Amino acid sequence: MCSHQDLETVRQEILSKRDSKKPCISICTGTGCLASGAGEVMAAFTAEIESQGLKADVDAKGTGCPGFCEKGPIVVIYPEEICYLEVKPEDVAEIVSQTVKENKVIERLLYVDSATGEKAIHESDIPFYKNQERTIIGNNIKIDSKSIDDYIAFGGYTGLAKALLKMTPEEVLDEVKKSNLRGRGGGGFPTGRKWEEARHAAGDIKYVIVNADEGDPGAFMDRAVLEGNPHSVLEGLTIGAYAVGSHEGFLYVRNEYPLAIENVLIAIEKAEEYGLLGKNILGSGFDFSVKVHRGAGAFVCGESSALMTALEGKAGEPRPKYVHTVVKGVWDRPSVLNNVETWANVPPIIEKGSDWFTRYGTEKSKGTKIFSLVGKITNTGLVEVPMGITLNDIIYKIGGGIPDGKKFKAVQTGGPSGGCIPERLLDLQVGFDELTKAGSMMGSGGMIVLDEDTCMVDVARYFLEFLTDESCGKCVPCREGIRQMLKILTKITKGKGKPGDIELLQELAEVASEAALCALGRSAANPFLSTLQYFRDEYEAHINEKRCPALACKELINYYIEPEKCKACTTCARKCPADAIIGGKNLIHMVDQDKCTKCGTCFEVCPDRFAAVTKLSGVPVPANLSEDQRVIVREVREAKAS
Amino acid sequence: MKGITLKIDGEEVKAREGMTVLKAAQNAHIRIPTLCYHKKLEPYGGCRLCMVEVESRGSAPRLVVSCLYPAQNNIIVRTRSPKVDRVRKTVLELLLAHAPNSFELKELGKEYGADESRTGQEPSFCIHCGLCVRYCAEVKKKDAIGFVDRGIHKEIGFVPEIASKECGKCKECFPLCPTEALQAAYIFVEALAFPGQGH
Ligand SMILES: Cc1cc2nc3c(=O)[nH]c(=O)nc-3n(C[C@H](O)[C@H](O)[C@H](O)COP(=O)(O)O)c2cc1C
Ligand code: SF4
Ligand code: SF4
Ligand code: SF4
Ligand code: SF4
Ligand code: FES
Ligand code: FES
Numbered sequence: 001m002c003s004h005q006d007l008e009t010v011r012q013e014i015l016s017k018r019d020s021k022k023p024c025i026s027i028c029t030g031t032g033c034l035a036s037g038a039g040e041v042m043a044a045f046t047a048e049i050e051s052q053g054l055k056a057d058v059d060a061k062g063t064g065c066p067g068f069c070e071k072g073p074i075v076v077i078y079p080e081e082i083c084y085l086e087v088k089p090e091d092v093a094e095i096v097s098q099t100v101k102e103n104k105v106i107e108r109l110l111y112v113d114s115a116t117g118e119k120a121i122h123e124s125d126i127p128f129y130k131n132q133e134r135t136i137i138g139n140n141i142k143i144d145s146k147s148i149d150d151y152i153a154f155g156g157y158t159g160l161a162k163a164l165l166k167m168t169p170e171e172v173l174d175e176v177k178k179s180n181l182r183g184r185g186g187g188g189f190p191t192g193r194k195w196e197e198a199r200h201a202a203g204d205i206k207y208v209i210v211n212a213d214e215g216d217p218g219a220f221m222d223r224a225v226l227e228g229n230p231h232s233v234l235e236g237l238t239i240g241a242y243a244v245g246s247h248e249g250f251l252y253v254r255n256e257y258p259l260a261i262e263n264v265l266i267a268i269e270k271a272e273e274y275g276l277l278g279k280n281i282l283g284s285g286f287d288f289s290v291k292v293h294r295g296a297g298a299f300v301c302g303e304s305s306a307l308m309t310a311l312e313g314k315a316g317e318p319r320p321k322y323v324h325t326v327v328k329g330v331w332d333r334p335s336v337l338n339n340v341e342t343w344a345n346v347p348p349i350i351e352k353g354s355d356w357f358t359r360y361g362t363e364k365s366k367g368t369k370i371f372s373l374v375g376k377i378t379n380t381g382l383v384e385v386p387m388g389i390t391l392n393d394i395i396y397k398i399g400g401g402i403p404d405g406k407k408f409k410a411v412q413t414g415g416p417s418g419g420c421i422p423e424r425l426l427d428l429q430v431g432f433d434e435l436t437k438a439g440s441m442m443g444s445g446g447m448i449v450l451d452e453d454t455c456m457v458d459v460a461r462y463f464l465e466f467l468t469d470e471s472c473g474k475c476v477p478c479r480e481g482i483r484q485m486l487k488i489l490t491k492i493t494k495g496k497g498k499p500g501d502i503e504l505l506q507e508l509a510e511v512a513s514e515a516a517l518c519a520l521g522r523s524a525a526n527p528f529l530s531t532l533q534y535f536r537d538e539y540e541a542h543i544n545e546k547r548c549p550a551l552a553c554k555e556l557i558n559y560y561i562e563p564e565k566c567k568a569c570t571t572c573a574r575k576c577p578a579d580a581i582i583g584g585k586n587l588i589h590m591v592d593q594d595k596c597t598k599c600g601t602c603f604e605v606c607p608d609r610f611a612a613v614t615k616l617s618g619v620p621v622p623a624n625l626s627e628d629q630r631v632i633v634r635e636v637r638e639a640k641a642s
Numbered sequence: 643m644k645g646i647t648l649k650i651d652g653e654e655v656k657a658r659e660g661m662t663v664l665k666a667a668q669n670a671h672i673r674i675p676t677l678c679y680h681k682k683l684e685p686y687g688g689c690r691l692c693m694v695e696v697e698s699r700g701s702a703p704r705l706v707v708s709c710l711y712p713a714q715n716n717i718i719v720r721t722r723s724p725k726v727d728r729v730r731k732t733v734l735e736l737l738l739a740h741a742p743n744s745f746e747l748k749e750l751g752k753e754y755g756a757d758e759s760r761t762g763q764e765p766s767f768c769i770h771c772g773l774c775v776r777y778c779a780e781v782k783k784k785d786a787i788g789f790v791d792r793g794i795h796k797e798i799g800f801v802p803e804i805a806s807k808e809c810g811k812c813k814e815c816f817p818l819c820p821t822e823a824l825q826a827a828y829i830f831v832e833a834l835a836f837p838g839q840g841h
Binding site: 468472476481504 | 687689691707711728732739770792793
């Protein structure tokens with residue numbers, strides 16, 4: 001392709017070969033669905049279509065992740081957009097003969113609202129999707145992630161053509177600046193400003209880089225975008241390169257994402273073939289090529305200076321930067337690093353204009369953001385929401401609230417060095433500055449919901465443990481400071497905290513925040529600081545009363561059978577792996593505290609109608625009963641009942 | 643090279659473009675404590691002991707590592723302030739946990755009022771200043787010693803094949819070590835890997 005016209009011609013050609021009424025089966029073959037068997041489902045569809053002689057009449061394709069991985073494998077049948085969840089190979093023949101041929105809906109494969117019992121036929125009727133605004137991942141389920149034609153058919157590369165052929169680099173830059181797009185990878189730095197600095201930096205050779213390291217445990221939004229819709233990232237990157245004046249790009253992706261690597265390599269090859277990458281793109285005279293670099297996968301490698309050091313082929317350790325990487329980055333050349341999602345936002349901004357983009361959002365945070373919603377929440381998965389939506393709406397309208405009738409306690413946002421936001425702030429609007437003000441951060445979009453059974457001191461300990469392991473070890477405030485913090489927090493959760501610990505933690509936190517070399521160390525104390533801010537009483541209970549209010553810290557709780565509730569059903573005694581329950585027929589059961597390993601089995605297995613096993617914390621365990629006190633006199637109860 | 647004037651602790655100091663604040667201070671005989679800095683080596687920025695407060699026109703004072711921060715015209719540098727001292731005290735406390743007997747650390751600790759009893763003691767001697775590793779790589783160009791592993795598991799290690807050939811006659815990195823870790827590691831490796839070659 002060597003002009004805008006060519007791109008349109010190709011698009012029309014692709015579209016003319018397609019019949020919008022022709023049934024198309026989209027099977028999510030993202031990493032999540034593949035893990036739950038999408039590969040087999042896909043194979044079953046291919047075989048079934050073949051054997052029913054429908055090859056000419058039905059399309060089937062493997063697509064990217066629409067976000068609801070928990071309910072995978074996901075299958076959507078177009079044009080009716082009928083959405084089936086948890087599809088198994090056994091369901092395939094029926095789907096083809098019933099739904100594809102007869103347009104009949106198979107009830108058992110539909111989404112069922114666990115609260116209301118209502119079913120949803122169309123993808124867009126499912127509450128999980130209904131309240132989202134999916135401008136980035138919305139097309140994932142429609143596009144064959146390995147097909148450039150599919151991307152073009154859905155309007156792909158229009159933004160690039162417009163940028164290269166109708167706009168000057170300055171105009172592209174201005175449009176991105178006007179959109180107020182801010183980095184989706186952590187800091188929320190204005191993307192346009194970053195590009196501008198690099199554009200004006202001295203030097204002929206400049207680089208643009210995609211950060212697809214995605215080291216946050218449990219996060220997979222970048223994977224979903226890159227793996228499901230790689231061309232959107234490449235298109236954004238090329239537009240950025242044009243604006244910055246760069247002719248070489250890198251895509252730094254973690255090695256643990258083999259499917260993303262595979263799909264992006266195919267995408268690069270196809271884009272080159274179509275003249276959308278390489279020399280003289282679309283006849284514009286602009287050259288740009290991209291190389292894929294596989295990262296070794298340490299969390300700190302996602303940090304910009306460490307990532308650039310790694311791109312140079314050295315160990316991925318952060319470098320002190322008093323000169324910005326946009327001026328002196330990879331091989332000391334101006335380098336623009338943006339996150340996968342940031343790049344994917346660029347094509348629609350150029351295509352539809354910054355006004356379209358700024359329709360969504362708060363004053364300073366525009367557009368949409370993808371979150372990975374996990375933890376104690378009914379619907380887990382990737383959710384793309386407009387900035388400015390409240391946490392409440394995300395958790396209750398999209399996430400479906402807290403399962404098992406438990407109470408909400410806090411939501412942890414921003415990845416390992418983010419913070420926890422308590423219930424009273426659930427009306428908070430999601431935005432970069434809003435979350436930071438609440439003591440947390442946007443980060444790359446991790447969102448972990450915690451319920452009442454979660455100990456907040458233990459949450460802080462957990463994240464500091466992760467960060468201690470991930471510290472590169474170069475600078476003292478981080479390597480030694482957070483390690484000491486972890487030691488103190490661990491002691492507190494074991495009931496060995498002492499007065500003064502909170503103050504020492506605060507001091508170490510302050511020094512790490514002020515003196516660490518890179519943002520890992522500087523933000524590592526956040527999990528502690530935010531839990532202290534909102535849940536100080538829990539810290540104090542652990543330290544002063546040796547009590548864990550959430551009844552979660554093993555060392556601080558005892559399992560105890562309430563004598564008046566125990567009906568001697570013997571379940572716990574039979575299930576206790578430590579033989580720690582003093583049981584017997586018609587005898588009130590008791591926990592032998594010396595033998596008990598606090599595994600919690602008795603608590604789990606005691607039938608709900610008795611609920612005799614409880615957890616105690618910070619109070620002495622009542623003395624065991626004497627033999628005759630333990631006898632349950634059933635006759636009395638039966639007499640009463642009659 | 644352009645001349646620069648900056649103020650360090652109230653004193654007008656001349657420097658050249660490209661110079662670090664630490665260098666400018668040293669030239670003016672103003673002392674800033676360092677642990678991972680060595681004049682023959684690329685600045686590393688690891689220990690954070692050399693942090694100072696910098697104020698440039700209009701912006702609030704901020705902490706920077708002087709061994710890396712470029713001297714600029716008209717900036718105001720304070721080598722001591724409550725903030726600076728607190729960072730140094732904490733850094734020293736954190737390091738003394740590992741090298742409680744290091745003479746250099748003990749002296750500095752006294753100066754900044756470090757109370758090493760506040761941190762859990764865990765003697766491991768090496769404080770990861772990287773002087774030995776970088777000296778051997780940058781000056782001797784031998785790479786006879788390196789860091790192994792990452793983060794809190796990071797340790798120094800001699801590469802026996804190279805060390806057995808080079809170190810016996812060199813030992814130039816030994817006096818750089820602020821703790822006794824290097825010596826100890828060498829003796830250990832020597833005993834294990836190249837017995838009998840010794841001194
Ligand atoms: C320890 C650490 C890990 C990071 N990991 C990532 C990552 O995995 N992906 C990412 O895009 N940004 C990551 N960042 C943020 C990057 O340093 C950088 O700010 C970002 O890639 C810039 O792109 P953006 O402006 O589009 O967000 C990390 C930062 C730190 C301090
Ligand atoms: S803050 Fe931590 S991760 Fe960053 S350079 Fe220092 S030790 Fe390494
Ligand atoms: S907590 Fe576990 S070990 Fe303890 S009594 Fe219950 S089942 Fe037995
Ligand atoms: S003694 Fe060995 S490790 Fe030290 S500088 Fe000399 S060659 Fe390198
Ligand atoms: S052995 Fe000594 S010189 Fe080498 S890194 Fe450790 S403390 Fe520094
Ligand atoms: S991988 Fe299929 S829904 Fe996420
Ligand atoms: S001397 Fe500057 S950081 Fe160590």
